[in-house]
Amino acid sequence: MNIGTNYYYRLLVPRPVVLVTTRDSQGNVNAAPFSFIMPVSVDPPLIAFAAAPKRHTLANIRETNEFVINIPSKDIVEKLWMCGKDFPKEVNEIEKAALTEKPSQMVMAPSIDECIAWIECMLEYDETIGDHVVIFGRVIGASVREELIKDENYLDIAKRPPLMHVGGKQFSVPAEIITIIEEAKKEEDT
8 A cells, every 4th residue: 555655654663752942042941852863873862853833942952952862661551642732932841731841951041850761962963854944963972861771771661661753642661681602513523
């Protein structure tokens, strides 16, 4: 079945969903959900997400050059949804959603305490591409709840799975972990 090119992204599901927090130059806090997000580079550490041009998030990042990517779990899905509502610029979505602000370690934008991990970023640059603006952030700090980290610094998604976005009001969490196990090569006798 052909679904048309306007809906191609609906085939790339589920996608990670995050809450991006910012603070404007007057101190107003904003939090908004995004699922068009991806790591871009390890060296230097860069992450990118796409925002609609009229979002408060984009304006705030351009004013202050910083933001936090908060990784939510399913525990706060309704609160995440509330943060996506169209509030006036001076309304703090974190407060409206009954979430808790906590100071970030490296930037002035707050983090959300109920989330499971936080990636603090400085704006590297942004670029208008199609109908969105892609924001490239340099990662200057990354932290996770200590009880949710396992060997080799992987997030233990079995303990508290991160929230994923299917589309619209539909979300999911990872249900199964598949590990590739390669057979060791047998040494040939010579």
